[in-house]
Each structure stands twice: as structure tokens, then as C-alpha cells.
Amino acid sequence: MPILIQDHVIEAGSPFAGVRADRLVQHLTSGSRSFATGLFDHDCVQVNGQLEPNAGRLLSVGDQLRVRYEQGRRYSPRRRPEQQQNRGFRVLFEDADLIVVEKSAELLTVPTDAREAHTLISRLGEYVKRTSSIRSVHLVHRLDRGVSGLLVFARTRECAEELQRQFAERKPERRYDALVAGLVQSDRGTIRSYLATGKNLGRYSVRSADQGELAITHYEVVSRLADGPRSPAVTHVQVRLETGRRNQIRVHLAEAGHSVLGDDRYRVDLWSRIPWQPKRLALHASSLGLEHPRTGVPLQFESPLPDELSGFLRFVSAGERDLRRGR
Numbered sequence: 001m002p003i004l005i006q007d008h009v010i011e012a013g014s015p016f017a018g019v020r021a022d023r024l025v026q027h028l029t030s031g032s033r034s035f036a037t038g039l040f041d042h043d044c045v046q047v048n049g050q051l052e053p054n055a056g057r058l059l060s061v062g063d064q065l066r067v068r069y070e071q072g073r074r075y076s077p078r079r080r081p082e083q084q085q086n087r088g089f090r091v092l093f094e095d096a097d098l099i100v101v102e103k104s105a106e107l108l109t110v111p112t113d114a115r116e117a118h119t120l121i122s123r124l125g126e127y128v129k130r131t132s133s134i135r136s137v138h139l140v141h142r143l144d145r146g147v148s149g150l151l152v153f154a155r156t157r158e159c160a161e162e163l164q165r166q167f168a169e170r171k172p173e174r175r176y177d178a179l180v181a182g183l184v185q186s187d188r189g190t191i192r193s194y195l196a197t198g199k200n201l202g203r204y205s206v207r208s209a210d211q212g213e214l215a216i217t218h219y220e221v222v223s224r225l226a227d228g229p230r231s232p233a234v235t236h237v238q239v240r241l242e243t244g245r246r247n248q249i250r251v252h253l254a255e256a257g258h259s260v261l262g263d264d265r266y267r268v269d270l271w272s273r274i275p276w277q278p279k280r281l282a283l284h285a286s287s288l289g290l291e292h293p294r295t296g297v298p299l300q301f302e303s304p305l306p307d308e309l310s311g312f313l314r315f316v317s318a319g320e321r322d323l324r325r326g327r
């Protein structure tokens with residue numbers, strides 16, 4: 001089989017600066033995420049002339065990445081014990097102070113009043129007991145049920161308090177990708193309200209600060225997909241949180257007339273005719289930036305769109321193209 005070599009240098013202004021190495025490998029090879037991971041596992045990737053085993057390494061300006069692989073060969077990722085035993089999350093970064101993970105949508109962050117046994121906090125606790133002498137893990141923030149993406153946990157109480165202080169001061173950068181019902185008209189905007197909690201624990205906006213918590217959501221349209229038999233009105237938006245209230249994104253978007261696909265609590269009527277099949281929300285925590293709680297070094301993490309969201313976008317886009325061709 002012929003050997004293919006792909007080289008790429010991260011220059012100033014490159015969209016891959018600060019991005020995981022496997023994202024660039026996937027781009028260069030036009031392969032799947034699994035294929036890209038397999039290339040790292042089979043010693044096919046070098047960064048700055050050295051073999052790079054860590055698919056989650058964040059690339060910096062000046063880094064030189066090379067992929068060398070056989071065309072047509074399958075490169076399956078090796079099974080990892082922690083992945084087999086901790087289904088539902090993937091560790092992206094860890095040190096003695098914190099641990100950053102990518103959570104699947106079906107896994108709860110913490111137990112509800114029903115006291116579920118299998119949650120992210122419990123499975124992460126099992127993971128650190130097996131792999132580290134620092135066996136504690138502390139909650140810093142959470143994701144709603146049905147939402148996937150990035151979360152940071154602290155390894156010590158002191159680091160937890162420092163990270164929680166950062167969140168309270170709105171320092172971390174949190175970006176989400178969402179697929180919402182309808183065509184969002186403004187290319188970008190900000191939604192600001194005070195969120196209160198109803199008797200059924202649902203959230204809603206009120207006008208007075210005396211009645212609720214301040215919530216600020218910034219959004220920007222990525223793409224709009226027009227109406228049609230196979231192409232329902234859907235908008236892909238990126239959302240940046242300035243505050244992090246429970247259900248904030250879901251409530252703000254639903255109240256604006258654009259509920260998140262799959263949301264069975266807030267304005268189901270807005271998306272009920274859209275063929276969204278996954279048993280999850282079309283909401284993904286895709287970017288997380290914060291300062292290391294001990295060293296102060298900036299940390300940035302990225303998570304690609306999960307298959308459910310990217311596949312649905314392809315499905316709707318295909319339907320839109322068919323309509324334009326008169327099919």
C-alpha cells in the first residue's frame with residue numbers, strides 16, 4: 001500500500017491553534033474521529049519531530065504536525081481499560097489539581113432526587129481511585145440531563161474553591177453549539193433576563209431582580225437551513241454563557257421562539273414536527289477556557305460536534321439541496 005505523508009505547520013491566525021491534535025489529523029486525512037484516534041495509537045503522528053501519543057494535545061502556533069500512514073489501511077483505536085469501565089465520559093486532560101472530561105448526553109452529571117447510582121461524578125470517582133493517589137474529585141459546574149460536552153472537576157477542595165470563584169466572576173469562556181427550531185433572524189444577539197423557578201422546577205424569565213437570578217446569554221448564527229418537506233426550518237447557533245444558571249440556554253432560546261431540538265420541557269411545540277430522533281438535546285458544550293487554579297496558566301479545550309448533531313445537519317442540508325434542484 002502507498003505511504004501517505006501529510007504535514008501542517010500551525011501559523012499565527014490558524015483555526016487549528018489551540019485545537020486538539022486529533023481534530024487536525026481528522027481534517028488532513030478526511031477520516032472519521034475513530035480513524036484519527038487510531039493513527040495516534042499506531043504511532044503515525046508526530047508533533048515537532050517526536051511521536052505524539054496524546055490525541056487530545058492542544059496545538060500551539062509554531063507546532064509542526066506530521067501524519068504518516070498507509071493508504072487504504074484501517075487504523076482502529078486500541079481499547080483502553082478506563083474507556084471500557086467508564087462508558088459515558090472521556091478524559092481530555094488531568095493533573096494533580098484538576099481533570100477535564102467530555103461527557104456523553106445520556107450520563108447525568110450528578111444524581112437527582114431519585115439518587116441515580118451511575119452518574120458522571122460517581123464514575124469519575126471510580127476512575128481516579130484506580131489511576132491516581134489523589135482519590136478525590138470535586139464538582140465545579142454541571143451540564144443538564146441530555147447535554148453532552150466539556151466539564152472541569154477539581155482534584156482538591158482548594159482548587160474547587162478557586163475554580164468556583166472563577167465561575168462566580170464569569171471568567172471561564174463557555175461556548176455551546178445548539179440546533180434550534182425555526183430561522184433565527186439576527187446574526188448575533190444577547191438575551192438578558194432574571195430566571196425564576198416554578199413549582200415543577202421549570203425555569204422562566206421574570207423582570208425583577210428581586211424575583212430571580214440574572215442570566216445573560218450571547219448567541220451567534222452559524223447556519224440557517226430553510227423550510228421544506230425534508231428540510232425543516234432549523235438554525236445552528238453558537239452560544240456563549242456570561243452567567244451559568246440552570247437551564248439558562250434552553251429557557252432563553254425557547255422564550256425567543258427557538259427551542260432546542262429534543263427539549264421536552266421548554267416549548268416542545270416549536271420543534272415537535274422536526275424529525276429529530278435522538279433521545280437527547282441538540283445542545284453540546286463545545287469549548288471551555290479557564291485559568292489553571294494553581295498556576296494561573298490559561299487552558300483551552302475543544303470538543304467537536306457529536307455524531308447526532310453533525311449527522312442531523314447533513315440530513316437537513318441534503319434535503320435543502322434536493323429542493324433547490326427541484327426534486
